[in-house]
Amino acid sequence: MKINRVQLQSEIDSFALITEAEPPVVTRVLFSEADLRGRAFVKNLCREAGLVLHEDAIGNIFARWQGSQTNLPPVATGSHIDAIPNAGKYDGVVGVLGAIEAIRTLKKSGFQPKRSIELIIFTAEEPTRFGIGCLGSRLLGGILSPEKAAGLKDRDGKNLEFWRKRGGCKGKLDLVKLSKNFYSAFVELHIEQGPILEKEKISIGIVEKIAAPSSLRIQLTGVGGHAGATLMSGRRDAGLAGAEISLAVEHAAIKSGSADTVGTTGIFRIEPGAVNSVPCRAYLEIDLRDTKVATRDVVLKQIESAARTICKRRGVKLEMERVNVDPPAICDVALVKTISEICRAQNISCKKMISRAYHDSLFMAQICPTTMIFIPCRKGYSHRPDEFSSPRQIAAGTFVLAKTLEKLAGV
Ligand code: GLV
Ligand code: MN
Ligand code: MN
Numbered sequence: 001m002k003i004n005r006v007q008l009q010s011e012i013d014s015f016a017l018i019t020e021a022e023p024p025v026v027t028r029v030l031f032s033e034a035d036l037r038g039r040a041f042v043k044n045l046c047r048e049a050g051l052v053l054h055e056d057a058i059g060n061i062f063a064r065w066q067g068s069q070t071n072l073p074p075v076a077t078g079s080h081i082d083a084i085p086n087a088g089k090y091d092g093v094v095g096v097l098g099a100i101e102a103i104r105t106l107k108k109s110g111f112q113p114k115r116s117i118e119l120i121i122f123t124a125e126e127p128t129r130f131g132i133g134c135l136g137s138r139l140l141g142g143i144l145s146p147e148k149a150a151g152l153k154d155r156d157g158k159n160l161e162f163w164r165k166r167g168g169c170k171g172k173l174d175l176v177k178l179s180k181n182f183y184s185a186f187v188e189l190h191i192e193q194g195p196i197l198e199k200e201k202i203s204i205g206i207v208e209k210i211a212a213p214s215s216l217r218i219q220l221t222g223v224g225g226h227a228g229a230t231l232m233s234g235r236r237d238a239g240l241a242g243a244e245i246s247l248a249v250e251h252a253a254i255k256s257g258s259a260d261t262v263g264t265t266g267i268f269r270i271e272p273g274a275v276n277s278v279p280c281r282a283y284l285e286i287d288l289r290d291t292k293v294a295t296r297d298v299v300l301k302q303i304e305s306a307a308r309t310i311c312k313r314r315g316v317k318l319e320m321e322r323v324n325v326d327p328p329a330i331c332d333v334a335l336v337k338t339i340s341e342i343c344r345a346q347n348i349s350c351k352k353m354i355s356r357a358y359h360d361s362l363f364m365a366q367i368c369p370t371t372m373i374f375i376p377c378r379k380g381y382s383h384r385p386d387e388f389s390s391p392r393q394i395a396a397g398t399f400v401l402a403k404t405l406e407k408l409a410g411v
Contacts, residue, residue, distance in 0.1 A: 001109045001402060005395035008101040012394070015041060015081075015097065016089035025385045028083040030129040031059070031167040038081045042121055045100050050107070051119065057171035058149070059164070060136040061121040065103055067113040067409060073184040074116035075408040076368070077102070077401060080125030080136075080360060088387025090377065094394055095189040096121050102189075102402035113409035115184060122360040129154050129163065131217060131285060132323050137360035139176040141367050143326075146173035178367055185335055185408050186364040188372045189401045191389050193357045195380030203396045204350040205374030206339045210365070211260070212293040212328040213358045214300055216286040218245065218307060221317040224272065224280025239270040239279030241316040248306035249286055252299045260291040261299055262356070285323075291354055293327055300325065329362045332369030339373060342403045348396060357382070373400050 018041060020034045021027040028034045043061065046053055051063035067074065079095025099119045106113075123136030130152040138144035150173060152160045192198075197205050222238030246265040253263030267285035286303065290296035304320060311318035336352060343350035355361075355372060364370045375397035378388040 001105055001399070003101060003105055003395040003398045003402070005391045008097060008394060008398065009391040011045065011097050012089060012093060015093055019083075021086070024089070026083045026087045026089050027085045028081065029085070030082050030124040030126075030135070031163045035082055036167065039121070042081060042096060042100075045097070046119065049100055049104050051103070055169070056176045057164070057169050057173050058136050058139050058176050059123040059167045059169045060140060060176070063119040063121075065107075065113060065117040067116040069114045070116065072115045073181060074118045075405060076118045076120055076183040076186045076364070077188065077405060078120030078122060078360070079188050079190060080122045082124055082126045082128070084126045084128050084383055086385060087383055088381070088385050090191045090387050090389050091193065091382055092125060092190070094191055094375070094389065094397065098189045098394060098398040098401060102398050102405060105398075105402050106406055111406055111410075114411060115409040117405055117409050118183070125360050127215070130160070131215070133213070133358060134360050134363055137363035139173065140178050141363035142177040143363050143366065146176070149173055180367050183368040185332070186361065186368050186370045187335065187339075187401065187404050187408075188359055188361045188364075189397050190359060190372055190374060191377040191382060191387070192374040193377065193380065193382035196353060197351075197374060197376035198378065198380065200351070202349045202351050203375070203393070204343050204348055204400055205353040206336050206343075206350055207355045207361070207372035207374060208331050208336055208352045209291065210329040210331070210355040210358060210362045211289045211291045212296050212326055213287070213289045213362075214296060214325040215288065215323040216300075216303065217321045217323050218242070218284040218286065219319040220282040220284070220311065222280055222314070223278070225278050227276040227278055230278055235278060236315040237278050238282040238316050241311055241314045242268055242270065242282035242284050244310045245284060245303075245307045248310065249288070249303055252302040252306065253288070256290070256295050256299045258290060258292060258295050260356075261288075261295055262290070263288045263299065263303070289356065289358075291328065291356070297325075326358075326362065329365035329370065331365060331371040335369050335371040338407060339371065339400065339404055342400060342407065346399070346403065348400060373397055373404070
């Protein structure tokens, strides 16, 4: 069984040109022109690989290789093709295009699956459009209700229904949820997005746990006015309240007592955005994660409390919303063991690890046994244009995925 790494790399390179930004920068926001072209590209590859396609009401794409025993729950793999602003070309894409190559390789080898093998291309793993990550897998797993999803709006006030239409999605959102154990297993191939594998010169990471993510949305309303004529005393500057809250996020994360706590104010906009005007409004989105949910929850409360104190002192109105507060995912022990054994049998170095990034696997783990196959990426860089994994590293991950699917679908 041999992965065609030249073809796979060439597909990854071509796919990176489908972007809203100037290459090599990749930006592919849900249902943007680039995302729609990306979806068409991937569907075409799936068709060429002989897979049968269908889409659900949120735009999750399913590409199936029918097994001989259709009464058995299928094995699933997949990832996402949307990309945050100023991203690179490997996050998510390796798990989609790699899975297609894994399936092509299995087909070429003459393998006949008993269980069907289903590739899932999840809608909006990235939170860019609606502020919430893993939209497709949250709905599949029943973690986000169709009613809540229908209420989502982007920063221009366009709702999910608008974007579903734009994306050509059909059907009712309540039909997206899958029953528990609809799949016998889910395995996602992904770049590590951290430095460990590269540093330790290990080819494959097998994920045992995914850290618990959460996020807050904060709107601040102060009093604006002329930057020259409004004296400093008594100002109610929404921008400064936001700045203090951002520092409180950093402080609370650092002081949590755990190096695993990470807090980021990744979105911070002020209005009216004129150099000679006191900011009357500020808008913040805060990302907070930890491998230990208890620590994350304590820090989350500290940040919320700090925001209230800061706004009270500054006379700024605070509207604060928890967008998501998710538990960590514990991966399936037997699946992790299966992949370790495959690596050992193939003489491929591997180690068990924690994913600090979140993935659709976080929510797939709630409906079926799940794990992830990580490959090294240069210096652990991700969510930036110089994200890089070599063709050899990608081929190794794809090979392990192919072997895993062969094993899981063969029984
Ligand atoms: C996924 O992109 C994450 O932010 O972890
Ligand atoms: Mn990402
Ligand atoms: Mn990703």
